[in-house]
Amino acid sequence: xxxxxxxxxxxxxxxxxxxxxxxxxxxxxxxxxxxxxxxxxxxxxxxxxxxxxxxxxxxxxxxxxxxxxxxxxxxxxxxxxxxxxxxxxxxxxxxxxxxxxxxxxxxxxxxxxxxxxxxxxxxxxxxxxxxxxxxxxxxxxxxxxxxxxxxxxxxxxxxxxxxxxxxxxxxxxxxxxxxxxxxxxxxxxxxxxx
Amino acid sequence: xxxxxxxxxxxxxxxxxxxxxxxxxxxxxxxxxxxxxxxxxxxxxxxxxx
Numbered sequence: 001x002x003x004x005x006x007x008x009x010x011x012x013x014x015x016x017x018x019x020x021x022x023x024x025x026x027x028x029x030x031x032x033x034x035x036x037x038x039x040x041x042x043x044x045x046x047x048x049x050x051x052x053x054x055x056x057x058x059x060x061x062x063x064x065x066x067x068x069x070x071x072x073x074x075x076x077x078x079x080x081x082x083x084x085x086x087x088x089x090x091x092x093x094x095x096x097x098x099x100x101x102x103x104x105x106x107x108x109x110x111x112x113x114x115x116x117x118x119x120x121x122x123x124x125x126x127x128x129x130x131x132x133x134x135x136x137x138x139x140x141x142x143x144x145x146x147x148x149x150x151x152x153x154x155x156x157x158x159x160x161x162x163x164x165x166x167x168x169x170x171x172x173x174x175x176x177x178x179x180x181x182x183x184x185x186x187x188x189x190x191x192x193x194x
Numbered sequence: 195x196x197x198x199x200x201x202x203x204x205x206x207x208x209x210x211x212x213x214x215x216x217x218x219x220x221x222x223x224x225x226x227x228x229x230x231x232x233x234x235x236x237x238x239x240x241x242x243x244x
Binding site: 014020023026031035039048049052053056057060061065066103114 | 211212213214215218219221222223225226227229230231238240
């Protein structure tokens with residue numbers, strides 16, 4: 001005796017009456033067509049997976065609420081839901097175009113923003129003006145050497161020639177200038193960091 | 195022999211045996227089991243019971 005294959009309508013009504021296994025049957029029956037349909041539109045397996053899942057969540061909710069009208073068109077109905085969700089997906093991705101990082105390429109490996117943001121620029125400016133004020137407090141001979149070395153980027157040989165002292169003296173003044181700066185900074189708990 | 199330079203249409207490029215992952219289906223079946231709709235004075239409430 002030939003057994004007739006139960007229709008979708010049969011499983012739908014069984015599911016609406018509480019038979020959970022009927023849903024499994026419906027998904028197994030149609031998963032390939034629905035998933036392929038979604039994939040043919042989005043061409044991304046993960047997105048297709050998400051839309052497939054959302055489609056069936058809608059199906060499950062509608063059936064459980066008893067809001068589905070059985071007209072023998074279960075598959076076209078599910079396909080319509082999937083189609084609408086695909087459209088939603090493209091609308092969303094048009095609104096917010098995004099660059100997808102692939103496994104072998106990450107956009108941030110070639111793109112970086114090294115410029116300081118406005119806050120850091122302000123802090124840097126403050127630190128620099130604080131240092132300038134501290135330098136002004138140094139004894140004249142130390143200040144001259146430090147200004148020539150750091151701001152004018154002169155060598156110690158040039159400094160010694162310009163100031164008429166030996167290189168060793170210039171080196172010593174530079175050393176004391178730095179020691180004195182550190183002392184003042186420590187003494188007044190000045191924080192000079194960016 | 196002449197080469198064919200034309201591309202296959204998009205629909206043909208889609209593999210025929212594309213199916214969702216098992217875990218997606220399992221999720222849906224579990225979701226279905228957990229979801230219950232409660233009727234109350236013509237209102238319908240959804241409840242997810244894990």
